Amino acid sequence: MERTPLLNAKKQGTETYGGYVSDGRSVESDEVCFSRFREMSPDLEESEIADLAILKDSSHLRVDTTSVGYEARVILKQAIPLTLTFFMEYSLAVTSMIVIGHYGTSENLASASLAVMTFNITGLAVIEGLSTSLDTFCAQAYGAQKYHKVGLYFLRCTAMMMVAAVPVILFWCSSAFWLKFVIPEHQLLADAQTFLRISALGLPGLIWFETGKRFAQAQGVYDAGTWVLLITIPTNVLLSIVLTKNFGIVGAPIATAISDWLSALALLIYCRYFEPRVGDCWYPFNTSWHHFKRLFQHWGAMWSLAFPGLVMVESEYLSFEILTIMTSRFGVEAIAAQAVVANVGSLAYQIPLSIACVVSTRIAGYIGTENIKNAKIVVRASYAVSAGVGLFTCLILVFGRKYLAQIFTKNDQVVTVAFHLMPILAINQLYDSVAIFSAAVLRSQGRQGIGGLLNVLGYYVIGIPLGGWLAFGPLDLELKGLWYGCGTGIFTLAISLTYYVLRSNWTEIYDEFLARESEDAEIDGLDVITSCSSSHL
Template sequence: MSLNKKESHSREEATGMYGATARSESSSANGFPDAEIAPPTSTTTQREFREISKTAAPLVVTFLLQMSLSFVSVIFVGRLNALALGGVALANVAFTATMAIFQGLATCLDTLCPQAYGSKQYQLVGLYFQRCVAISVLFAVPIALVWWFAAPILQLLVEDARLVAIAAGYLRVMVASIPGFVIFECGKKYLQAQKNFTTGQYILFVCAPINVLLNYLFVLRLGMGYIGAPLAVSLTFTLMGMTLSGYIWYCARQESSVNCWNPLSNWRPIFSQWKTMISLAIPGIIMIEAEFLAFESLTFLAARFGTNALAAQSVVASVQSLTFQVPFGTGVAASNRIAHYVGDKQISNCRIATRATLLHIGGILAMANFLILVLGRNIVPSFFSKDEEVTHLAAQILPIIGVNQFADVFNVLAAGVLRAQGRQRIGGALNVLAYYAVGIPLALTLGFGTEMGLKGFWLGLGCGIVVLAISEVYCVHKSDWTKIIHDSHLLHQASAANH
């Protein structure tokens, strides 16, 4: 196929689900000059499907291994006694809820770093990374204080003083994990923007087993009790942060054609233009926290239905969290891919990559999650509990989770596209409305107002997920790619001028 035919085929693929062709959208009638849009390059839906899927695989592994760090500590503490297990489980909820702030802050790098890399403004990639670390350090101060003085806060939620004492002690030790966590979270984004999706995975291949070993030694062999668990996790995060920062420093010193590092001697720009990053980061925090708190609130409320219901809720919540990691990792891969095209001003490729993500990859992942949860409803719960009543109740709920996960795949992937576009604000607003105006009220009504119990919780929350998925996909469908690229160009132009 000749080059002209390839370009023609590419432009034809860009037409369809997302409206007019790149040429018609880039017309001056929209108020943005034609010169800002680069000539279309040749890509196809098949190529985007292949590339996004290939880069998603190591990201999914990375997220699963990182999630295992806290999970392992719960397993080892569970071998001590029920009281220690309850306290550590409570501390892990608080840990995850507050660490999500750092994860939300880092989502601004999903937009800025790959866009800068795609526009070949390479040192801006390093500058954005350094700014995000600096902002995260600023946020770390109040978070560390909350953890250090967590006991009075936890007393408002939990009546048992013994559980509060254990959870508060756990969180105090976890303060030491913050620097390593911040460096690793931001560093992953910095490398992913440069199409390096495997380094984080390789670091966790080493550090995750070390975490298991440290938990075994501290909690069981050395007799440190539950306090050994946060010590092991903190040391693991510190090792992860040090290893990744060492790798980044090593790469920055290599002679290469593409160097994305901003020399630390040029430190003044690191502490300027924070407003842009924070305006992208705050909606990212809202997106993550809104979903996390919605799901965790159901776990707390499930205790009102009895011990077995709470156990079943814990099982299905764990299954939901595991199946969520696959579309989430894919969403991050797609976000990087599309943001590169935004930076390179390739409207046609933005459209094709978006369509490959939502229609092709999304369709496969949604169906796979649905079938695994529905067909495996009588098998999957047995991996988490041997209690027949608990597994039976969980098996009744998993088909509902399957439907929810079917919709949530499109929600997660559309959120990835919105991050690539720099439109996190839309995602943040939709998350709050979908979960707290639709999902949670319906969940409480069906759960407590009818005899459905846990089923009502998940049905109500599922309605919110469906509303969120439809809303986000619609916003992506109506994207004005010319304006998105224009705004991206102005944003990076301002940073380059300051740099």
Template sequence: MTSKDRAESEETSSGYGSISRDVDAVVRTDFDGHTSVDVTTTTSGAEFKEIGRNAAPLMITFLLQMSLSFMTVVSVGRLNALDLGGVSLANVTFTATSAIFQGLATCLDTLCPQAYGSKRYQLVGLYFQRCVAISTLFAVPIALLWWFSAHALRLVVDDPRLVVIAARYLRVMVSSIPGYIIFECGKKYLQAQNDFTTGQYILFVCAPLNAFFNYLLVFRLGMGYIGAPIATSVTFMLMGISIVAYIWYQKGRNGDMDCWNPMCNWRPIFSNWEPMISLAVPGIVMIEAEFLAFESLTILSAKFGTEALAAQSVVASIQTLTFQVPFSTGVAASNRIAYHIGKKRINDCRIATKTTIIQIGVILAIANFLFLVLGRKQVSTFFSKDEGVVALAVQILPIIGVNQFADVFNVLAAGVLRAQGRQRIGGILNILAYYVVGLPVAVTLGFYTDLGVKGFWIGLGCGIFVLSIGEVYCVWNSNWSQIIHDSHLLHKSTQGGNL
């Protein structure tokens, strides 16, 4: 490698905060003539700072986005118990099925940063456009499911009044799908370019607007519970429009680094979908497997009475909030490592991965554990004033603290797997961990011992520990040269072979 080539390979104009060094490099050439470089342009400290800096706005973004559905429960909860029950049922259905769009968008965690790192800038925009098109195709059965949800809900809910409320809610939410898809894909498109704040700024405006719309429609205009899904749908529409407006404003401003694929060149958008779907489907499995496992516990908790169900809802809400910290960090790490893969820098990949798993992982695991154990009484009281509910939640939270200690490493390792394009491994491990180990042990401990709801969380924790060990093992023994080679072939195939 000449000094000129080395300088070009180590340039920092991408804005990713790489540290440029004049170092010798070992160039590996595989059987296909593809090269990867054993060159180090970063340090553990630089990776720690970069990933942490990008994770902070992501945490705020995810929390604000969560607040949209939370606000509907808060507003409708002031009406009556029947409306609240119906809306809660609709929210669970909405979250479970709309998570498919989040899973589809995870393929962009792999493709867009890798393409950006390898300077295939126009591919970043093409991947975004393809993912929107694929998600729109998947949206058709989801929209039909929501529109005719009453038929499915009657099979699991006895009260027909709850079914009517939930079904009407979901019909309105069909109109939220375009904005939801575009915002999810748009976030990934911008994150690949090291823009982790635009989504946050959009939600800084839209989240308060959502609260205002809920108040206006539900109470001031007297629309009742149906005003809540209208408010949420309008908010998602505004989010989608806002991110498209920003992308359009950004288009063409970066010169040679412009990532937009011209819409006049529309044929590639609707071709070569197979590589993206091969990444997206395991991404859906990873998200849905975990979500459905946790939701199953809430449904099963009803067998132990109202107090147990309420306590389960409290600790599940707390667990969801604390989960956002490692999840946001995992997304930031995924983008960073995928960028290094695009640059074909093996040592940088290794450094970023070890920094994520060892340094960041240990800090977050300890922080989450201490928060859930030491602050269990205070945080439980914030969610409920019922002494019986709080007492049971206080007993469960230390178990969740132990689970979260392991889950941090699982979430971060999953981010690395997405960066590598190995979502299939994560999907298989999720199914095995939750449905072969976690849920069977949880049901056994919950129903056949005196542990009750606590047994559910202990059993699920067993699955989480198995998942963490499996994913960390796979990440730790990564063949980075092969991963970089596979990445090259993947981008080549998505272009139809035209490099």
């Protein structure tokens, strides 16, 4: 069969076309040569090819066969800074509520609560969901030593999310009009809309911070966000107090918007001066028009993973808000107790979620290096870790439930209701951690679509309907019924996700990874040929 040169190479050896490098050899369209896939990157300039030899060689991944014990230790060690980061990010989100609660009126607090809920559902969940695509793209490209592709995917996802943020911001700017159809307390809407309009100013900074964290994490740098938030958190608290005392409810979102941009800037400074090796994966988008326009090409493949990630995250956010709305039927103490248990659950959720991020990065990295055996070992190690993490959080919630409830309220009646709900939440942790880790494995494999679909089924077909029946039906279990139903949905979700992980076709997963990269490379080839043809006109 006759071979056709990939980039119209005219001779053997290395030739440069429009700033891109070809090794002069050719491949058939259905042929994959892994060593050339790593080395012949269309993103590298000729002078940069020499640098490839001295770049880090996926040093946080083992070249030899790993072990369950080794991977478990690495996962736990690398998860420590990420866990701190997730906890601090959570505290950053609730700072405005705490400050307004202390220095504002009860109506201010209600408006802020409505605004924060809207921000989380339509803003934060969208950002976190779309950015999960980088758990697949960046980590797999890094494992394959396609270092500049890591930077390209980071910038491409950021650009895509900036576009997605436009309708979100437009919704926030007119949120009073839309929220009046679902919120009966219309007097709260004006302040909530003002809160959201100011928050919109910080949304681009938040996007840069979230995608930047994943850009660093794909390279094994997990503590960047921790050091950044050690600066941002105290600054945000101080700004929130000062601005809220002087300007009222608008002070808190101003402080948050400033903190979002400060986080993005601090992350850039940290990576530039304290972790300069992160810059090895930077994509030189400003060196030519061809480099720049690639940020806005090939969004379809990224969207195909980003959208299911959005569905997965959004379904979780919305489910707890629906539970809160359903709780309003049971009185003030029940609403307060639900808020306490939901907040404790959110705190507990940060532990397995942060550890799962490490799992996802390591598996995706091994897939990129074509070391499927090690990827499978990480999966086994992750389930061993998930069992330990689930048991750990379960015991904390069981034996510390009274003290945890008292952190959020001093009302004895509310503490009592929360005290009796905590054991249900504690039991949920045993299989919720399994669900979180299984979802992370699917993300690393590029199978977010399965996770998104199962999340919707688990929460909205099983969990919430069953919870409503247990709470309001013949058994009349009230608040406990809601949590029993939610727990059943999570248990079903854990079983379903684990089933798909165990049934993974690793050959197909790796082939899909190569197909994504090859499709992107084909676009490069066409662009280069077009550029060459144009230059001779």
